[in-house]
Amino acid sequence: MEEILKVEGLKTSFMTSSGEVQAVRGVSFTVHKGEILGIVGESGSGKSVTSMTILRLLADTARIKEGSIQFEGKDLTKCNEKEMRAIRGQKIAMIFQDPMSSLNPLIPVGRQVEEMMKIHHPELKPEELKQRTLELFEQVRIPEPEKRLKSYPHEFSGGMRQRVMIAMALANHPDLLIADEPTTALDVTIQDQILKQLRTLQKQYDTSIIFITHDLGVVAELCDRVVVMYGGLVMEEAGIDEIFEHPLHPYTLGLLASIPGINKDKAERLQSIPGSPPDMTNPPKGCPFAPRCPYARNICAAECPPYVQAGGHRAMCWLLQPDAPAEGNPLYGKLAAAEKEAK
Numbered sequence: 001m002e003e004i005l006k007v008e009g010l011k012t013s014f015m016t017s018s019g020e021v022q023a024v025r026g027v028s029f030t031v032h033k034g035e036i037l038g039i040v041g042e043s044g045s046g047k048s049v050t051s052m053t054i055l056r057l058l059a060d061t062a063r064i065k066e067g068s069i070q071f072e073g074k075d076l077t078k079c080n081e082k083e084m085r086a087i088r089g090q091k092i093a094m095i096f097q098d099p100m101s102s103l104n105p106l107i108p109v110g111r112q113v114e115e116m117m118k119i120h121h122p123e124l125k126p127e128e129l130k131q132r133t134l135e136l137f138e139q140v141r142i143p144e145p146e147k148r149l150k151s152y153p154h155e156f157s158g159g160m161r162q163r164v165m166i167a168m169a170l171a172n173h174p175d176l177l178i179a180d181e182p183t184t185a186l187d188v189t190i191q192d193q194i195l196k197q198l199r200t201l202q203k204q205y206d207t208s209i210i211f212i213t214h215d216l217g218v219v220a221e222l223c224d225r226v227v228v229m230y231g232g233l234v235m236e237e238a239g240i241d242e243i244f245e246h247p248l249h250p251y252t253l254g255l256l257a258s259i260p261g262i263n264k265d266k267a268e269r270l271q272s273i274p275g276s277p278p279d280m281t282n283p284p285k286g287c288p289f290a291p292r293c294p295y296a297r298n299i300c301a302a303e304c305p306p307y308v309q310a311g312g313h314r315a316m317c318w319l320l321q322p323d324a325p326a327e328g329n330p331l332y333g334k335l336a337a338a339e340k341e342a343k
């Protein structure tokens with residue numbers, strides 16, 4: 001399959017008064033033509049910083065320290081602002097979690113979509129712009145689209161605003177759409193409708209999508225493949241069936257256990273991984289998940305494990321290294337005692 005985006009060894013930090021925040025510490029993944037790649041992980045794992053690095057929308061305090069982002073023959077880490085402006089909204093579009101922050105409250109939504117098209121297609125006449133916007137509103141199923149073109153963002157519900165954002169993002173038929181938790185703020189039914197719509201539009205335009213979320217349940221519904229991030233690193237990557245059937249990383253197991261399910265009772269539904277994510281100004285030397293991992297051994301805190309890869313499935317965990325020293329494994333002492341007794 002054709003690769004449209006290739007991120008390799010990406011490291012992005014923020015230089016703050018309290019030190020260097022190492023938000024992304026060596027991330028690699030590929031997006032293929034027409035696929036939906038999920039990026040999943042808890043708050044602070046580096047998902048948004050990764051996507052903001054791709055679009056070069058980072059704060060002034062940010063530095064891309066290492067790595068490359070190949071997109072249509074260009075390394076985006078090396079593009080200047082003018083080159084990035086030609087790519088943003090045109091070739092790569094983004095949908096954010098909070099549409100209010102990306103819509104101008106003072107301009108009717110229809111005009112905002114038209115402006116978006118005009119930047120990249122100055123040749124379009126006003127009637128053409130209006131017609132196209134109308135079609136987009138129909139496609140994302142905004143009721144009474146003709147009337148709604150003239151509405152202001154505050155006159156829309158959260159779900160409808162998110163549809164406007166999707167219309168805007170698709171206005172120029174981008175090759176890649178990055179959706180950063182676009183449904184988190186919405187209730188489940190609306191969330192479901194938006195996800196279905198994204199899927200339909202993705203098929204129609206053969207757009208590739210990076211879908212960022214902390215919910216593996218949403219990933220299961222929408223994505224073809226998933227990258228699991230934690231502590232600024234990729235812990236595991238696999239096809240969607242593979243990650244649910246054969247998860248390899250204890251962090252992925254933790255995320256799987258915290259998927260809300262109708263069959264689980266309330267206490268279970270709220271189950272999340274105990275402990276909290278690492279401080280990225282002083283990230284752990286070894287596996288970032290080691291302090292919270294029920295299977296951690298001494299080596300996990302001391303050193304980062306290499307990736308184990310088989311086909312499209314890879315994970316970084318010392319448990320997958322048969323020769324890794326087992327000292328400190330919570331089961332180690334018990335196993336040794338049981339072995340001794342058996343002899």
Ligand SMILES: Nc1ncnc2c1ncn2[C@@H]1O[C@H](COP(=O)(O)OP(=O)(O)OP(=O)(O)O)[C@@H](O)[C@H]1O
Nearest residue numbers: 014021023042043044045046047048049050059280
């Ligand atoms: N502008 C910034 N200045 C300093 N640190 C930042 C900045 N933006 C993000 N960070 C830090 O970078 C790390 C990764 O943040 P990021 O926003 O990518 O997390 P995330 O995975 O998107 O989380 P969430 O699910 O909450 O959106 C965090 O430790 C965060 O505090």
Ligand SMILES: [Mg+2]
Nearest residue numbers: 047048049180
């Ligand atoms: Mg985020």
